[in-house]
Amino acid sequence: MKQVIGAATGLLISCSVVIAQEPPPHPMLTKEQFLSYSAGAIVAGMYCGKLELNGDFFAGYEYGTGISPSLDPYFRSEMKRLEKEAKGDLKSYCSLARLMFYKGNKPKPLVAPLLIDKP
Numbered sequence: 001m002k003q004v005i006g007a008a009t010g011l012l013i014s015c016s017v018v019i020a021q022e023p024p025p026h027p028m029l030t031k032e033q034f035l036s037y038s039a040g041a042i043v044a045g046m047y048c049g050k051l052e053l054n055g056d057f058f059a060g061y062e063y064g065t066g067i068s069p070s071l072d073p074y075f076r077s078e079m080k081r082l083e084k085e086a087k088g089d090l091k092s093y094c095s096l097a098r099l100m101f102y103k104g105n106k107p108k109p110l111v112a113p114l115l116i117d118k119p
Contacts, residue, residue, distance in 0.1 A: 029112065031067055037101070038069045039079040041114035044097035047086050051094075051115045054103055058114070 029037065038058070045053045062068055069075040086093040099105070103113035 029061075031065070032074065034061060034065070034067060034112075035069050035072055035075040036078050037111055037114060039075055039082050040097060041101045042069075042079060043082045043086050044094060044101065044115060046083075047090055048094035048097060050118055051098065051102070052118045054114050054116045057103075057112065 041053060044051055058069075097115065099109070100111045101109050101114040103109065103116050109115075
């Protein structure tokens with residue numbers, strides 16, 4: 001009986017250590033976050049010469065959630081706001097967009113891989 005209790009205790013300890021070592025899952029974007037980030041990335045794709053949208057990420061998110069940014073009124077208002085911001089200080093806007101959304105960042109972009117290099 002003592003051996004069974006000892007084996008069960010050892011199993012529980014080893015399982016808890018394995019669970020504790022798993023990396024935390026990536027947080028899911030809310031609808032508003034995705035729409036705001038999409039607007040920011042689209043504006044960057046329009047005004048920051050060397051960047052374009054990562055169509056695979058957009059298509060995957062839209063397929064997985066059913067959210068289509070172009071049809072949402074919040075997206076349109078956010079896009080107008082960000083476009084005005086980008087025109088005000090293009091260099092800063094493009095630098096920030098690259099930091100937040102560029103797929104090639106190491107180890108990863110701060111928000112989501114929404115931008116890639118133009119071919």
